[in-house]
Amino acid sequence: MFNINKIRADFPILSREVYGRPLVYLDNGATTQKPLCVLDAMRDEYLNVNANVHRGVHYLSQQATEQHEAARETVRRFINAQSTSEIIFTRGTTESVNLVATSFTEAFMNKGDEVIISEMEHHSNIVPWQLMAAKRGIALRIIPVNDNGELDIEAYRQLFTERTRLVSVTHVSNVLGTINPIEEMIAIAHEHDVPVMVDGAQSTPHLPIDVQALGCDFFAFSGHKVYGPTGIGVLYGKEEWLDRMPPYQGGGEMIEHVSFEKTTFERLPLKFEAGTPDYIASVGLAKALDYVNDLGLDNIRAHEQALTRYCMEQLSTIEDMRLIGTAQEKDAVVSFLVGNIHPLDMGTLLDRLGIAVRTGHHCAQPLMDRYGILGTVRASFALYNTLDEVDTLVEGVKKVSKMF
Numbered sequence: 001m002f003n004i005n006k007i008r009a010d011f012p013i014l015s016r017e018v019y020g021r022p023l024v025y026l027d028n029g030a031t032t033q034k035p036l037c038v039l040d041a042m043r044d045e046y047l048n049v050n051a052n053v054h055r056g057v058h059y060l061s062q063q064a065t066e067q068h069e070a071a072r073e074t075v076r077r078f079i080n081a082q083s084t085s086e087i088i089f090t091r092g093t094t095e096s097v098n099l100v101a102t103s104f105t106e107a108f109m110n111k112g113d114e115v116i117i118s119e120m121e122h123h124s125n126i127v128p129w130q131l132m133a134a135k136r137g138i139a140l141r142i143i144p145v146n147d148n149g150e151l152d153i154e155a156y157r158q159l160f161t162e163r164t165r166l167v168s169v170t171h172v173s174n175v176l177g178t179i180n181p182i183e184e185m186i187a188i189a190h191e192h193d194v195p196v197m198v199d200g201a202q203s204t205p206h207l208p209i210d211v212q213a214l215g216c217d218f219f220a221f222s223g224h225k226v227y228g229p230t231g232i233g234v235l236y237g238k239e240e241w242l243d244r245m246p247p248y249q250g251g252g253e254m255i256e257h258v259s260f261e262k263t264t265f266e267r268l269p270l271k272f273e274a275g276t277p278d279y280i281a282s283v284g285l286a287k288a289l290d291y292v293n294d295l296g297l298d299n300i301r302a303h304e305q306a307l308t309r310y311c312m313e314q315l316s317t318i319e320d321m322r323l324i325g326t327a328q329e330k331d332a333v334v335s336f337l338v339g340n341i342h343p344l345d346m347g348t349l350l351d352r353l354g355i356a357v358r359t360g361h362h363c364a365q366p367l368m369d370r371y372g373i374l375g376t377v378r379a380s381f382a383l384y385n386t387l388d389e390v391d392t393l394v395e396g397v398k399k400v401s402k403m404f
Contacts, residue, residue, distance in 0.1 A: 002299045010035040021354030024389045029380030041287040068279040071286035078289045080210040085268040092233035093201040094124040096220030101128035103245040111137030116167045118143040123363040149176035149325035160192045167196045171203035176325030177333030208297045228288035232281035249274040300383045304332045307381045314394040335376035343375045349400045
């Protein structure tokens with residue numbers, strides 16, 4: 001049973017006030033709040049099991065290693081990877097994409113080779129490829145977005161050439177909430193023998209993820225967007241690719257043997273995990289994923305879809321409302337503008353009403369350019385949000401609108 005009051009009790013921050021008003025937290029696309037079980041697990045680790053992992057012969061190190069590697073297994077199960085060798089801990093989606101951009105380009109791309117991305121990508125899936133374009137002379141080809149906020153799949157089909165080496169695309173848009181037809185896109189790419197990297201930062205908190213069913217070659221997500229701690233993320237990669245890619249960084253942990261003449265590297269996944277890992281955050285992430293699993297992603301999705309539909313319906317009743325992103329397949333994100341009110345002004349005044357939303361370009365400036373706007377106001381939902389909070393948002397937007 002999806003008991004929203006019981007769930008909210010797991011997140012004490014939701015009961016606090018802002019400017020003397022109850023907090024309405026609708027900035028979950030940026031980061032989610034953390035349940036007590038996650039914080040307790042991390043505190044217990046620091047208090048009772050704090051020791052550097054791997055290679056330590058003493059009891060604490062072995063216990064910390066066991067918990068760290070158990071967390072990797074939890075991640076593997078959560079996304080249904082074939083092996084824990086395919087699960088690399090990173091600092092987040094951004095580092096995961098940078099790792100692939102750097103190592104994949106070095107291993108498999110030459111000047112003039114191409115990567116396909118989309119017009120709706122977060123900067124984290126644009127800039128790393130631009131850096132590789134500057135360093136290695138590769139080229140970017142862009143999938144266009146229609147007025148509803150959906151990718152043009154026919155245009156996507158036409159972008160493949162004999163120089164296409166990789167597709168790197170978001171699963172769910174952080175601005176539009178669009179759920180892209182990722183399985184179809186992967187199938188199309190594989191028809192051309194082109195691997196696919198999926199940015200799952202915005203999909204993993206909301207949708208069941210099965211990387212084997214999707215068929216993707218790489219998949220990335222961030223812990224802090226799925227009720228886990230900041231500073232940890234995941235890169236899934238098929239072993240057939242990871243084995244052939246060079247390390248992203250060098251240092252301790254990722255080596256097998258070092259001499260001044262030659263260094264050999266550790267087996268997967270340690271080959272891509274240079275330095276001391278955040279073994280505290282990995283435990284917190286595992287606890288967060290267990291929390292989500294216990295509630296059921298299907299239940300979470302149904303709840304969030306109801307919030308999204310209701311929010312769009314109610315906001316649409318406001319004069320001069322413009323919803324940005326009205327794709328048929330959409331979840332958990334509502335971006336909007338009202339008349340000529342600047343998003344920053346709207347967000348600042350909503351904040352004084354206790355309503356936390358995100359404003360600006362949302363690290364997706366090319367998408368803003370596509371719509372001819374500077375930014376939007378974005379309300380993004382999580383499993384603990386309520387219909388009453390949507391009503392508070394709508395009333396707040398109405399109140400602010402009357403001020404202009």
